[in-house]
Amino acid sequence: MVYDAFVLLSFGGPEKPGDVMPFLRNVVRGRGVPEERLAEVAEHYMHFGGVSPINQQCRDLLAAVGADFAANGIDLPAYWGNRNWHPMLEDTVARMRDDGVTHALGFATSAYGGYSSCKQYWEDIARARAKVGPGAPVISKLRQFHDHPGFVGPHVSAVREALESLDPSRRQTTRLVFTAHSIPVSMAETAGPSGGRYTAQLDETARLVAAEAAADLPWDLVWQSRSGPPQVPWLEPDINDHLAILAKEGVTDVVVSPIGFVSDHLEVLWDLDNEAAETAEKLGLGYARAATPGTDPRFVALVRELVLERTAGQPRRRLGTLPIWDDCPGGCCPAPQRRGAASS
Ligand SMILES: CC1=C(CCC(=O)O)c2cc3nc(cc4[nH]c(cc5[nH]c(cc1n2)c(C)c5CCC(=O)O)c(CCC(=O)O)c4C)C(CCC(=O)O)=C3C
Numbered sequence: 001m002v003y004d005a006f007v008l009l010s011f012g013g014p015e016k017p018g019d020v021m022p023f024l025r026n027v028v029r030g031r032g033v034p035e036e037r038l039a040e041v042a043e044h045y046m047h048f049g050g051v052s053p054i055n056q057q058c059r060d061l062l063a064a065v066g067a068d069f070a071a072n073g074i075d076l077p078a079y080w081g082n083r084n085w086h087p088m089l090e091d092t093v094a095r096m097r098d099d100g101v102t103h104a105l106g107f108a109t110s111a112y113g114g115y116s117s118c119k120q121y122w123e124d125i126a127r128a129r130a131k132v133g134p135g136a137p138v139i140s141k142l143r144q145f146h147d148h149p150g151f152v153g154p155h156v157s158a159v160r161e162a163l164e165s166l167d168p169s170r171r172q173t174t175r176l177v178f179t180a181h182s183i184p185v186s187m188a189e190t191a192g193p194s195g196g197r198y199t200a201q202l203d204e205t206a207r208l209v210a211a212e213a214a215a216d217l218p219w220d221l222v223w224q225s226r227s228g229p230p231q232v233p234w235l236e237p238d239i240n241d242h243l244a245i246l247a248k249e250g251v252t253d254v255v256v257s258p259i260g261f262v263s264d265h266l267e268v269l270w271d272l273d274n275e276a277a278e279t280a281e282k283l284g285l286g287y288a289r290a291a292t293p294g295t296d297p298r299f300v301a302l303v304r305e306l307v308l309e310r311t312a313g314q315p316r317r318r319l320g321t322l323p324i325w326d327d328c329p330g331g332c333c334p335a336p337q338r339r340g341a342a343s344s
């Protein structure tokens with residue numbers, strides 16, 4: 001297969017106050033997220049002047065990947081398109097077609113399987129191509145990378161660094177708390193070809209990071225940023241509830257490591273640095289939030305390595321044991337039922 005471009009696939013975020021509501025409406029299109037939740041999340045964005053950091057983080061990653069490709073003799077133009085905000089993927093795909101691109105490799109800013117983190121990016125690609133119509137380039141999404149050393153390594157360094165900021169005399173009672181975006185329980189059950197893929201991969205990543213960063217410390221995997229209507233069950237416990245339980249159990253300090261994410265976007269800045277940090281303070285817990293990979297050179301090199309797996313048959317570097325594949329096996333990770341969709 002000959003590939004002639006690279007495209008970064010991401011979530012998108014508002015870049016000015018007037019973008020916030022239209023962006024949120026794009027995110028929750030038909031998903032039954034209550035208005036009160038939307039208003040609350042809009043407030044979080046307004047707290048940052050209506051600007052999500054995620055788009056700039058994508059620009060930074062794209063620039064770093066482009067420089068890394070050039071330094072390593074990879075001659076692929078690098079594009080970027082989002083699911084929910086400009087640059088929208090369909091506009092990027094139109095530009096790629098105009099530039100003569102025929103078959104691109106796509107890298108999504110999520111390491112894991114499941115509907116929101118993987119399958120929905122395939123849907124984004126299909127929707128964008130259908131919109132552009134004849135001549136739209138084919139886009140093959142690169143594989144999930146939850147156990148790649150270029151993803152695990154930066155999280156390990158970040159956990160070590162966060163630990164160093166805590167009181168070493170309390171290490172015995174310090175806990176590692178890994179977090180990821182909560183998803184509906186039904187979505188977790190149908191993630192991957194045999195179900196449970198999102199939680200299984202997160203568990204593997206947590207285990208790999210903990211073993212290398214601080215093998216002496218116990219760890220937990222918990223969830224953040226729950227959305228959706230209250231009557232729909234999502235993965236629990238929520239990090240804030242979990243911190244209360246830890247405090248009761250005699251834990252004095254926590255390192256919170258957002259292994260569910262590749263950059264410090266709004267859900268990290270608000271839900272962890274603001275909300276969870278405040279919860280910890282109220283509980284009298286020492287709190288240190290570990291960084292995300294961002295543009296760590298090991299993470300940038302991971303992108304190149306995934307490309308070379310496809311273009312040069314380079315062996316896969318990985319630390320875990322869960323099965324992994326290049327293409328979406330199909331039939332996995334069904335979309336959640338849309339509110340207002342015809343039901344029979
Ligand atoms: C698994 C997962 C990831 C990780 C994988 C990946 O990265 O792709 C992720 C990332 C992100 N989620 C983000 C923001 C939002 N997610 C929402 C809503 C939802 N997320 C869900 C899941 C996930 N989300 C789900 C099942 C919903 C319910 C509605 C639906 O089924 O779609 C809402 C609606 C309001 C609300 O929170 O209720 C917002 C604003 C941002 C951008 C932050 C920024 O702006 O910096 C990012 C990177």
Ligand SMILES: [Fe+2]
Nearest residue numbers: 181225227267
């Ligand atoms: Fe989300």
